[in-house]
Structures are given as C-alpha cells and as structure tokens.
Amino acid sequence: METIAGAVQLCVDQFVSGDIEHSEFVPAGTDQIPISLSKSTAHLLDSGAEQFIRSGNSRQPLNNRAFPGGGLFAALSRIDRLQALALLDRLDLPLNSLLPPYRNNPGIIQTMIDSLTQLTMFGYYSEWFGYGTTRLYPPECRRIAFFPPGWRLSGYPGPAFGYRDLRGYILKYPHGKGGCPNG
Amino acid sequence: MADPDVIVIGSGGGGAVIAKELGEKGLQVLVLEAGPWYGHSEWPEPNKERGAQSSSSVEDLNVTLYKEQYSKLEGEMNDLITGRLRWGPADRNRPPWYRNVTERGFVWQNAGVGGTTQSYLANCPRAFPGSVDSIWPISYRDLIPYYEKVEATLPVEFAPVTSKEELFFYGAMKAGWQLIPDLNVTTPGYRPQPNAILPTNRHLTNPDYSLEQLSWMTGCTLAGHCINGCPHGPSVDKIAKRSTNVSYVPLALRTGRVTIRPNAYAIRILTEPHPSEGQRAIGVRIRDTWTGETEELMADVMVLAAGAIESPRLWLNSGLPSNPWVGKGLVNHYFDWVTGMFDEKDLIPILGCPEINPFVGHTSGGRLDYPGLGSIMVTGLSPGLAASMSFGISQSGYSNLHPPYGGMPWYAQGRIAGPELQHWMENYRRTLSLVIFADDEVDIRNGVTVDPLNKDEHGPVPKVRYVPGQQGEKNRLKLVRIAVDILRKAGARKVLRTDWPASLMIHMESTMRMGFVVDSNGEAYQVKRLYIADNSVHFNALGGANPTLTTQALATRTAEQLAETYF
Numbered sequence: 001m002e003t004i005a006g007a008v009q010l011c012v013d014q015f016v017s018g019d020i021e022h023s024e025f026v027p028a029g030t031d032q033i034p035i036s037l038s039k040s041t042a043h044l045l046d047s048g049a050e051q052f053i054r055s056g057n058s059r060q061p062l063n064n065r066a067f068p069g070g071g072l073f074a075a076l077s078r079i080d081r082l083q084a085l086a087l088l089d090r091l092d093l094p095l096n097s098l099l100p101p102y103r104n105n106p107g108i109i110q111t112m113i114d115s116l117t118q119l120t121m122f123g124y125y126s127e128w129f130g131y132g133t134t135r136l137y138p139p140e141c142r143r144i145a146f147f148p149p150g151w152r153l154s155g156y157p158g159p160a161f162g163y164r165d166l167r168g169y170i171l172k173y174p175h176g177k178g179g180c181p182n183g
Numbered sequence: 184m185a186d187p188d189v190i191v192i193g194s195g196g197g198g199a200v201i202a203k204e205l206g207e208k209g210l211q212v213l214v215l216e217a218g219p220w221y222g223h224s225e226w227p228e229p230n231k232e233r234g235a236q237s238s239s240s241v242e243d244l245n246v247t248l249y250k251e252q253y254s255k256l257e258g259e260m261n262d263l264i265t266g267r268l269r270w271g272p273a274d275r276n277r278p279p280w281y282r283n284v285t286e287r288g289f290v291w292q293n294a295g296v297g298g299t300t301q302s303y304l305a306n307c308p309r310a311f312p313g314s315v316d317s318i319w320p321i322s323y324r325d326l327i328p329y330y331e332k333v334e335a336t337l338p339v340e341f342a343p344v345t346s347k348e349e350l351f352f353y354g355a356m357k358a359g360w361q362l363i364p365d366l367n368v369t370t371p372g373y374r375p376q377p378n379a380i381l382p383t384n385r386h387l388t389n390p391d392y393s394l395e396q397l398s399w400m401t402g403c404t405l406a407g408h409c410i411n412g413c414p415h416g417p418s419v420d421k422i423a424k425r426s427t428n429v430s431y432v433p434l435a436l437r438t439g440r441v442t443i444r445p446n447a448y449a450i451r452i453l454t455e456p457h458p459s460e461g462q463r464a465i466g467v468r469i470r471d472t473w474t475g476e477t478e479e480l481m482a483d484v485m486v487l488a489a490g491a492i493e494s495p496r497l498w499l500n501s502g503l504p505s506n507p508w509v510g511k512g513l514v515n516h517y518f519d520w521v522t523g524m525f526d527e528k529d530l531i532p533i534l535g536c537p538e539i540n541p542f543v544g545h546t547s548g549g550r551l552d553y554p555g556l557g558s559i560m561v562t563g564l565s566p567g568l569a570a571s572m573s574f575g576i577s578q579s580g581y582s583n584l585h586p587p588y589g590g591m592p593w594y595a596q597g598r599i600a601g602p603e604l605q606h607w608m609e610n611y612r613r614t615l616s617l618v619i620f621a622d623d624e625v626d627i628r629n630g631v632t633v634d635p636l637n638k639d640e641h642g643p644v645p646k647v648r649y650v651p652g653q654q655g656e657k658n659r660l661k662l663v664r665i666a667v668d669i670l671r672k673a674g675a676r677k678v679l680r681t682d683w684p685a686s687l688m689i690h691m692e693s694t695m696r697m698g699f700v701v702d703s704n705g706e707a708y709q710v711k712r713l714y715i716a717d718n719s720v721h722f723n724a725l726g727g728a729n730p731t732l733t734t735q736a737l738a739t740r741t742a743e744q745l746a747e748t749y750f
C-alpha cells in the first residue's frame with residue numbers, strides 16, 4: 001500500500017472543527033451558557049482519553065509533542081485514540097462529568113462520535129482539500145483550485161457530464177392511463 | 184398575491200404536487216417555502232442575498248443559474264451543515280436549523296423549493312398492496328389511478344442498466360431471486376428501479392455528441408449525480424431527475440395561478456371558531472428567514488406539506504387541539520448498508536471490464552423488493568458520501584477492535600479506520616454498496632414532540648424519538664442476510680456491514696396519520712380547512728417501499744377532495 005498524506009496532513013481537522021463550529025445546538029432553558037460546540041467536543045474527547053488511561057488499557061506512552069497545544073486525547077497514540085473514541089461510543093464513562101451539551105446526553109455523544117468519523121472521511125474524500133487557499137472561506141467563497149487528493153486515491157474522476165456505460169433496459173414501464181376518476 | 188384561495192406550506196415531495204393540482208383546478212395558490220429557490224432569475228445568488236419576495240413566472244426559471252448552483256460537488260451540495268442541500272436557511276453563513284434527536288443519528292432533509300426531493304434518488308415504487316389493503320382507511324385500488332397520474336406526470340420509467348446494476352442483478356439471480364415485472368408488487372424479487380428520471384438520451388452512445396453537449400439535451404446522461412442534485416437538461420423543466428422543483432413546480436407555475444415564496448418559514452397556523460364548521464384554519468404567520476420580519480397571510484384553506492417532522496411541529500406550536508396521535512407513530516424504515524469489494528478477475532467475466540465504477544448511472548438503478556420485509560437497493564455514491572456512509576457511521580463500534588466473526592474471514596461489521604479504510608477506498612471503483620430498508624411498525628412512543636423551553640427563532644424545536652420495534656429489527660436482519668448473500672453470489676471477496684443507527688432518518692412517515700389526525704381526504708379531524716399533504720399522513724410504512732410516490736398520489740387525491748369540498 002502506498003504511503004499517502006493522511007487526514008492530519010491534509011488538515012481535515014480544520015474541516016471537521018469548522019463544520020462542528022458552524023452547526024447549532026440549541027440548549028433547553030435560558031440558564032445554560034452556550035459554549036462553542038467544538039470546544040465542548042474537544043473536552044469530550046479529553047474526558048474519553050482520561051477515562052481510557054484510567055482503565056489501564058492504554059498500550060503506548062503519551063506524546064505531548066505529537067500535536068503541540070493539544071490536550072490529553074491528542075497525546076494518545078493512534079490506536080489508543082481509536083480506543084478512546086470507542087469508549088465514548090459505548091458511553092463507558094460517567095456522563096455527568098461532561099460539559100453541555102454532552103452532559104447526561106447519551107444520544108448526542110454517540111451522534112458526535114459518528115459525526116467526527118463521518119466528517120473526517122467526507123472532508124478527506126470530497127473536494128474540500130481541492131479548494132486550496134479558499135478552503136476555510138465561507139461556503140459561498142470557495143473555489144476549486146486543483147484536483148483533490150481524495151479523488152485521486154479513490155479513482156473518482158470528479159463531477160461528470162455523463163458516462164456512456166449504457167447496458168440496456170430490462171423492462172419497459174407500463175404507463176397507465178394516468179386519468180383520475182374525478183380529474 | 185392578494186388573498187389566495189389556498190396556502191400550501193412546503194414545496195417538497197407533497198407540497199409541489201398539491202399546488203400544481205389545485206392550480207389546474209382553477210384555484211389561486213400561494214406556496215410558502217422555508218428554504219431557497221435554485222435556478223430562478225429572481226434569485227441569482229440565493230445563498231447570498233434575499234432576492235425577490237415571490238414569483239409566479241415560469242419564464243424566470245433559469246437553467247444556466249441552475250447548473251451553476253447545482254455544481255455536482257458533493258461537499259458544496261451535500262454537506263448537511265454548510266451544503267446547498269441542507270436543512271437550514273438559504274444563507275449558508277448561518278447554521279442549519281436544529282433538531283433534537285434523542286437517539287444516535289440525524290434527520291436528513293433539504294430545505295428549498297423541491298424540498299428533500301432535491302437530493303432524493305427518485306426511486307418511485309408504489310406501496311406494497313398487502314400493506315395497504317384492509318389496513319389503511321382507503322384501499323390500494325383507490326390509490327391506483329392516482330399512482331398512474333403521478334407516474335405519467337413525473338414521469339416514472341424503469342432505470343437503465345449500468346455496471347453496478349448488472350452486477351447486482353447477476354448476484355440476485357444467482358441467489359435464486361426472480362424478476363418482478365409488475366408495478367403492484369406482491370411477491371419477492373428483483374427489478375430495475377422505477378425512477379422519476381427521464382430515459383437516457385438516445386445519442387448517449389454516439390461519439391459524435393460530446394458528453395457536455397448531451398448534458399444540455401433532454402434525457403439522463405448516467406452522470407451519477409442524482410444524490411448531489413441533478414443539473415442535466417436543456418431547461419429547468421426538462422432536468423433529467425424529476426425532483427419536484429423541476430417537475431411539478433414548473434407545471435404549477437404554468438397554470439398561471441400558483442405563486443411560490445421561498446425564504447418564508449411558517450411559524451403558526453391561525454384558526455378561528457366558526458358556528459357551523461367548528462375550529463377552522465384561516466391563515467398562517469410566517470417569518471422571513473433573511474429579515475426576521477413576521478407577517479400574517481390569509482386563505483380559505485391551508486395545506487400543511489412541511490414534511491413528517493415540521494408538520495407536527497407546526498401543529499404543536501400553533502396551539503391546535505390536542506390529539507394523542509399528532510406527531511406520533513413515526514416510522515423510518517430501519518435502514519442498513521452493506522458493501523462488497525470485488526477482484527478485477529471476478530468482474531471481467533461478468534461485466535466485461537475490471538471495474539464497477541459506482542459513481543456511474545442512476546445513483547440507484549436496481550432493487551430487490553420483499554413485500555412486508557422491505558427493500559434492498561444497489562446504490563453508488565460519490566466518494567466522500569461513500570466513505571462517510573459506508574465506513575463512518577455505525578452502532579457496532581469500530582470493526583477492527585472486534586474479534587473477527589467466526590468462520591467468515593471475509594465479513595466485518597462497524598466503522599473502519601486507518602489502513603483498512605485506505606484499502607477500501609483505494610478499491611472504491613470495485614465496490615458495490617447495497618442500502619437496506621426494513622418495514623417497521625407504528626409505535627405511538629416514536630415521534631415528534633416539542634419542549635416549550637427548547638426553542639429557536641421559529642419557536643419550540645422538534646424533539647424526535649425513534650426506536651425500532653421488534654418487527655423492524657427482524658425484518659432488517661433478514662434483509663441484511665439476503666443482501667450479504669447477493670454480494671457473495673456476485674463474487675464479493677470482502678463484505679462490510681455498516682450497521683447504521685436506527686435514528687439515521689431518511690424515510691420519515693406517519694406522524695399525522697390518516698384515520699387518526701386526518702380523515703381519508705387528508706383534512707384534519709379537529710381543524711376544518713386544514714389539510715395535510717406530505718409523508719406524515721401515511722397510515723404505516725407501506726411495507727417498506729420508498730415513500731414519496733405514495734405521498735404524491737395522495738396529494739393528487741387530496742387536491743380533488745379539497746377542491747370539491749370548499750370551492
């Protein structure tokens with residue numbers, strides 16, 4: 001298998017945090033201070049990492065230098081990060097220790113674990129990286145600058161006007177009269 | 184427009200249909216739509232500025248703009264948070280509209296003229312007769328003429344075969360399934376999709392025409408962008424995939440009696456007590472999504488077609504009479520997704536080429552139906568969607584953290600990551616994905632409620648709960664087994680079952696059920712002159728058939744009843 005630039009090298013984390021930041025969580029009641037969703041999500045990941053380390057299953061040493069400025073989650077090795085995500089996905093930690101909106105809210109924790117994975121993949125294999133220097137601009141201001149690496153890796157030719165792979169029709173549609181009793 | 188006869192709220196799968204039908208019956212109709220209007224000269228930059236207030240002009244449909252806006256780029260179109268086809272305001276610098284989904288998952292809908300049909304796959308099967316007859320308040324025979332009318336109007340045609348359909352049918356045949364030729368499906372089998380997609384351009388295989396030229400002519404070019412939003416055709420009304428913004432909306436405008444107002448979010452149905460009719464609908468309060476201004480609009484009859492989540496929300500937020508079934512009974516066709524990876528040498532004898540190329544052809548051109556159980560459909564997505572929907576969302580955790588399944592080294596379940604993901608995506612062109620959706624039972628505990636303390640600019644937000652029942656679980660498992668068998672019989676070397684969460688909501692129906700909230704004509708029992716014409720009136724999950732054609736048939740029927748009753 002070819003060694004390739006992964007999602008980190010392609011800055012897909014910026015896509016993921018941008019999308020999360022842009023989505024809205026509307027809290028119930030007025031007493032909750034709305035905290036940015038990407039911040040509370042980072043806290044969620046660090047809580048998962050902490051719980052995972054506490055479980056004693058961590059296999060590799062922490063490395064604070066891998067992602068300077070990162071928290072506990074970022075210091076875990078690759079496989080341990082996946083284990084920490086899996087732990088959160090199983091809700092294997094005290095949910096009252098989390099920040100809103102995750103506190104005592106299992107559905108949204110699990111949805112976020114899916115979303116983090118989905119957005120990473122979507123950012124990586126869609127055209128996003130190909131927006132070049134405009135990729136962090138507001139959505140209406142992005143322009144494709146080059147062929148995105150995710151398309152090359154997957155063999156996707158990009159948007160098409162059509163393909164000639166017509167292999168025929170199996171059935172012909174038996175249209176009825178189309179007349180309604182009263183119409 | 185001064186005093187329309189009818190106001191329709193929502194211009195999606197159902198709303199556009201009833202607007203056109205009522206316009207043809209001579210009624211003045213105003214359609215209010217929460218989202219933007221793409222492909223229209225009055226809204227040259229629909230995501231940047233407010234543009235005009237409304238339009239009733241068919242001449243202003245603008246295919247050049249449409250092609251610019253429907254860019255076929257999946258990030259720009261399908262991103263549920265920032266994309267053009269999302270559930271949110273036209274202004275993409277603002278966040279999407281929030282839904283409080285209680286379980287793992289999300290609601291997949293589009294705002295805008297055409298509603299969620301903008302990204303739908305245009306699969307138009309009829310309901311399975313066995314799930315309607317002696318169960319619904321109306322019979323399957325009652326529905327047939329309306330099915331026929333919608334099928335002729337969209338129109339619906341059987342999908343052409345490309346490589347992915349050929350491989351799917353090959354696997355289905357080897358697995359022992361029969362071809363079903365009939366539209367009224369009573370026995371299990373496979374068939375080409377009945378799709379609301381124009382037949383392929385007759386010059387498609389003629390090299391004298393470039394593909395770009397063909398994309399400006401009438402007919403499908405097999406470009407594979409159904410889910411990204413299809414922009415191919417010579418004019419808006421002749422776009423190949425028949426979302427309602429290119430089918431029913433142009434027909435509605437052509438009556439000269441239908442006006443459409445995008446960026447208008449209905450926030451309250453207005454009613455009054457009436458001596459003989461009782462409580463009756465008289466109008467609606469709306470909020471302009473650009474300016475925030477509110478306004479009240481009046482009509483003789485109101486039609487709610489805001490979809491299975493927003494229609495009950497609007498009822499609940501309008502203080503309409505309580506009814507234990509409003510918002511309740513949500514079905515969602517418990518979905519799943521399985522993908523097979525193939526070897527070149529196995530594909531060559533079947534397809535004559537070493538690749539499947541899932542991005543070619545109708546996004547879904549073939550299906551297996553099993554009335555009462557549900558359906559399995561061959562589906563090919565652009566790579567970002569393919570990766571995120573096949574490998575990124577699961578209720579089974581990460582597959583590489585599980586022990587392997589005994590005796591099935593070729594099988595895995597759950598999300599994948601790292602080198603395994605890279606391997607699958609490097610083989611993207613040799614993958615075949617099957618989406619599964621299972622018939623599920625109506626359960627009054629599932630549905631839409633609102634919490635007065637949890638609100639956005641349009642009032643209390645919908646809280647959506649969906650937990651599948653035992654029947655849904657069983658049906659899904661049986662369908663997964665069938666799908667895995669088909670992939671293996673077709674030669675798949677590896678199979679991954681994604682195990683989608685139940686609350687991944689794509690086919691929401693039955694939240695304002697006929698016989699409980701509305702009568703068999705679609706009028707609310709408790710509020711006269713208030714009709715509903717979207718997925719929410721379905722009595723059940725149709726046996727597992729995709730919902731939209733049935734919604735459109737019912738909307739056609741409701742238009743007749745409504746016009747006869749009040750005009």
Ligand SMILES: Cc1cc2nc3c(=O)[nH]c(=O)nc-3n(C[C@H](O)[C@H](O)[C@H](O)COP(=O)(O)OP(=O)(O)OC[C@H]3O[C@@H](n4cnc5c(N)ncnc54)[C@H](O)[C@@H]3O)c2cc1C
Binds near residue numbers: 196302307
């Ligand atoms: C990816 C995808 C693929 C699909 N493929 C298929 C398929 O192949 N076949 C099939 O049958 N179904 C398919 N579906 C489902 C299909 O899209 C729906 O069944 C159909 O669109 C439902 O029609 P509707 O009128 O109930 O709702 P919608 O089409 O969602 O229309 C509701 C409209 O009302 C507007 N609205 C909502 N609230 C308000 C308000 N308060 N004020 C004003 N306007 C409002 C919305 O913006 C929207 O335009 C698919 C769905 C998705 C997400």
